[in-house]
Amino acid sequence: MKLLTNAVRLRPLLLLRRQRSHDTKTARALDPPRQPVPTSAQLDELERNVKLRHHKNNIPLIRSLANEAANGSPDILKRLQLELEQLPNETHPRVLDYGEEPRELAQYKHRELPADTTIKEFSEIARALNLYRMDHLGNYTGHKSYYLMGQLATLEQAIIQYALQAVTSHGFKLISVPDILPREVIESCGMRTEGERTQVYKLDTGECLSGTSEMALAGFFANKLLTEEQLPLKVTAVSRCYRAETSGLQEEKGIYRVHQFNKVEMFAICTAEQSEAELEEFKDTEVDLFRRLGLNFRLLDMPPCELGAPAYQKYDIEAWMPGRKMWGEISSCSNCTDYQAKRLGIRYRRSSDGQVVDAHTINGTATAIPRLLIALLESYQRGDAVEIPTVLRPFMDGQELITRNKRIPETKLVKFIKA
Known part of the structure; x- marks a missing residue:
């Protein structure tokens, strides 16, 4: 509790307040406001949070800048503000003692699976049904690229429509969004665009x-x-997601970790008093989505080291992938409190006193297509066919089974020889 109290008191030091410009397209960083220089005790508290979350530790540099800032140099103060902005969000006190492992909150079992000896892995099923291609694409579309064909491509669209129907029934408004964004927006949301480990293209x-x-x-x-009357404001979008993934782990082969994929995302803006309840609603919406799909999955409460920079707390959902014999993450939802809103200048006017304050933001994955396809095909395989979950059949003209695709010819690697 002491950590939480100190973290709340230190919030102005954790996040850089952006001056509001008239440009609503991007959150442009103007001259930083003059914040009080953090004390040594405050920096000790911040460093404990940084280490707890396994974040990049820039506290030694901040200490040095704080000492130099005593003379009030504008350049030093600006550098100090920028370094403070790189610190991670506060951490929910509930997860402080989790160590490095998540807590399993619940398991949901909806299907009896056949013996392990008869279960095939996703790529084996999809290739046998001529619905998927990932081989020999390195010189064409790049590694970690893939094609979904025939009924598998139709299944992808069915999942998207199913998810949209579900989330819009919970009050989310659909927005079509761009795929190309200013660097400032991406960094304000908590994803670094520079450095060796960035996943940003x-x-x-x-x-x-x-x-x-x-x-x-x-x-x-x-x-x-x-x-305040507009909050919580809930929106959803379907978009292509781009990740410069570099993992070469055997368990993450195939379409488990790819450079681009489709996803249905949920996002909400709310007040500080609403944010924890909103996160629970996001979590319950996700659980219901996968329950109705008939998957076996589990709900995890994530430890500090798995929160990234912006999240105050986060739930993950992992589905059992019987062909891979592993749990694989298919969804998550996070409460980012005012971390993103401060950087982006998202504010609201409080009804009680008219004061303008920073909003809170919540995000969650309704469906991330590739991993969900893995879980569905491996869980619903029936010999030489795949059963379509009941809730998806209305979006596939009532079709019950996916069988071998005979309309699209099988593709083979062809060598091009110069004349």
């Missing part, structure tokens, strides 16, 4: 490909002043 123009529609949805509200 950068364009020659200086802009970036969006890693998730959460970023575009958050950017849509940059520098917006809302009324």
Whole structure:
């Protein structure tokens, strides 16, 4: 509790307040406001949070800048503000003692699976049914690329429509978003665009490909002043997501970790008093989505080291993938409190006293297509066919089974020889 109390007191030091410009397209960093220089005791508290979350530790540099800032140099103060901005969000006190392992909150079992000896892995099933291609694409579309064909491509669209129907029934409004975003928006959402370990694709123009529609949805509200009566404001989007993934782990082969994929994302703007309840609603919506799909899955409460920079707390959902014999993450939802809103200038006017305050933001994955396809095909395989979950059949003209695709010819590697 002491950590939480100190963290709340230190919040102005954790996050850089952005001055509000008239440009609502991007959250542009102007001259930073003059914040009080953090004390040594405050920096000790911040460093404990940084280490707890396994974040990059820039506290030694901040200490040095804080000492130099005593003379009030504008350049030093600006550098100090920028370094403070790189610190991670506060950490929910519930997860402080989790160590490095998540807590399993629940397991949901909806299907009896056949013996392990008869279960095939996704790529084996999809290739046998001529519905998928990932081999020999390195010199064509790049590694970690893939084609979905025939009924598997139709199943992808069915999942998207099923998810949209579900989330819009919970009050989410659909927005179509761009895939190309300013670097400032992506970094304000908590994803670094520079450095060796960045997952962001950068364009020659200086802009970036969006890693998730959460970023575009958050950017849509940059520098917006809302009324409290408008909150919680819930939106959803279907988008292509781009990730410069580099994993070579055997268990993450195939379409488990790819450079681009489709996803249905949920995003909400709310008050500080609403944010924890909103996160629970996101979590319950996701659980219901996968329950109705008939998957076996589990709900995890994530430890500090798995929260990234922006999340205050996060739930993950992992489905059992019987062909791979592993749990695989298919969804998550996070409460980012005011971490993103401060950087993007998303504020609202409080009804009680008219004061303008920073909003809170919540995000969650309704469906991330590739991993969900793995879980579905491996769980619903029936010999030489795949059963279609009942809730998806209305979006596939009542079709009950996926069988071998005979309409699209099988593809083979062809060597091009120069004359």
